[in-house]
Amino acid sequence: MIIDSHCHLDDERYNDDIDAVIERAKEQGVEKFIIPGADPKTLARAVELAEKYDEVYFSVGVHPYDAKNYDRNYLEKYVSHVKCVAIGECGLDYFRLPESEEAIEIEKKLQKEVFIDQILWAKELKLPLIVHIRESSVDCLELLEKHAGEDGGVLHCYNADESLLKLSSKNFYYGIGGVLTFKNAKKLINVYPKIPNDKLIIETDAPYLTPHPYRGKRNEPSYTKHIASKMVELSAIEQDRLESMTTNNTKRLFTKIR
Ligand code: NI
Numbered sequence: 001m002i003i004d005s006h007c008h009l010d011d012e013r014y015n016d017d018i019d020a021v022i023e024r025a026k027e028q029g030v031e032k033f034i035i036p037g038a039d040p041k042t043l044a045r046a047v048e049l050a051e052k053y054d055e056v057y058f059s060v061g062v063h064p065y066d067a068k069n070y071d072r073n074y075l076e077k078y079v080s081h082v083k084c085v086a087i088g089e090c091g092l093d094y095f096r097l098p099e100s101e102e103a104i105e106i107e108k109k110l111q112k113e114v115f116i117d118q119i120l121w122a123k124e125l126k127l128p129l130i131v132h133i134r135e136s137s138v139d140c141l142e143l144l145e146k147h148a149g150e151d152g153g154v155l156h157c158y159n160a161d162e163s164l165l166k167l168s169s170k171n172f173y174y175g176i177g178g179v180l181t182f183k184n185a186k187k188l189i190n191v192y193p194k195i196p197n198d199k200l201i202i203e204t205d206a207p208y209l210t211p212h213p214y215r216g217k218r219n220e221p222s223y224t225k226h227i228a229s230k231m232v233e234l235s236a237i238e239q240d241r242l243e244s245m246t247t248n249n250t251k252r253l254f255t256k257i258r
Helices: 018-027 040-052 064-069 072-079 101-125 137-147 162-170 186-194 221-235 239-253
Strands: 002-004 030-035 056-060 084-093 129-134 153-156 172-176 200-202
Touching: 002 200, 002 221, 002 239, 018 030, 018 221, 030 040, 030 221, 040 056, 040 072, 056 072, 064 084, 064 101, 072 084, 072 101, 084 101, 084 137, 084 153, 101 129, 101 137, 129 137, 137 162, 162 172, 162 186, 172 239, 186 221, 200 221, 200 239, 221 239
Parallel strands: 002 030, 030 056, 056 084, 084 129, 129 153, 153 172, 172 200
Antiparallel strands: none
16 A cells, blocks of 8 residues: 655646546555645645545645745635645745846745745644755755754655755655656665665655656656655565555654544
């Protein structure tokens, strides 16, 4: 049994075949799904899916790309929902920055403010965080060490930066996705064995980051098997054990999952 701890099933690319997507995943042993709230525009769809399917949960937050649309009052309506399991995905993303120095400073400042507000909100509600980190390890580490509460969270889009392993002692987990199956993922493959076993969780980030051998196609939760197989290869533990271990880890972090 596997939990896909990060799949954007509220994305419009699943509008036409969501039942089949969930069915295919269940056939591959995926028992639960978490839709990370990234874009307030699709949050209503995430809630609709969580109310329709027992296996689907969601979180509430704003992705760094969308920082300018952050509005805690709007999100507040959804956060007390019985199936809202976390705050996020929030974080910092310095991959796509504007051109001028001045615009870069403004963008970074905005992303940090919005990230800090979500960290503090999670602490207040005693919910874990789903954190997106890209080209921003130093700043993310600083903000999480300074502000995060005891409920920790998961580092998604984990870009293999070893310095982030420090957060495992602050109840942070590491979301492993399709990148692990890529031929050019040397950095992640080197860091992977250093992640404590009890801090590993599985995520597809569907519809993005499709694992090998489906790269180029739309990603979906049924492909978690390919991520798990690669983890088995690198961990030297059996598939069944890896699946139950990561599932238990995911449930330990997201305590509202039933
Ligand atoms: Ni994502």
